[in-house]
Amino acid sequence: MDALMDAGDIGMTLLTRWIAKERLRDLLAFARSGADREHVGHVRYKFLTWCADSGIPEGRQLAITVDCWWPEIAACIATGHSNATSEGVNRIIKLCARNAHGFRNPANQRLRTRCVTTRRVRGHLRTAQLR
Template sequence: MWNTLLSEGRIGQTLLTAWIAKENLRNLLALARTGADRHQVGQARWKFLTWCADSDIPEVRQLATTIDRWWPEIAEFLDTGHSNAKSEGINRVIKLVARAAFGFRNAVNQRLRARCVTTRRARGLLRTAQL
């Protein structure tokens, strides 16, 4: 498949290298759902890091550096399957509401507005309002 796309000139070598690095990272993170052992995780990590190290693309090498720097947290996610995505999402919504409410004279009203948006009942309304 890749050879056909390269020979036809539809994609370049740089794009292909970055795409394969992304796919290797996706495969590594997908191991969280499979309950893979340390050996499988280590092999997937080695495959990703060596691919990135062998590339001549600075962005791909920086991605590998970032993944390596955050490896203890990523390994914990792969072991447990838990992340802090919910709390990060709520924090994002609070920041958006705080920006919209900037300039309220009463700080209590601003806090109340952020609290109301992040309650369970309001979250469903928030999703439909963004559509």
């Protein structure tokens, strides 16, 4: 932190963004802790005010985005479940299609995407788990 503070304006901007990221990670960490609503609300308030008062446009936009998505985030925190797995599979499928520059054979496309998305089952892909 001291090195960033000594770096001037660019260092302070990076430090502000890093703190915002860490506060968001603290907020999302409650998905595994089972914290009460009051404590979650307090950490959410700290995150939103930090982003809004940060003085950088990205901080305000991040606060607006998290506030708009709050019902979904709160559901993830309350239940510990999210759609991250399906979103990850969709990302892998799209990446596979981009890397192939378009498939001419639909059967080959299905086979290739199935092979790519089942690597974890076969033990080749190690992804982070929510729980």
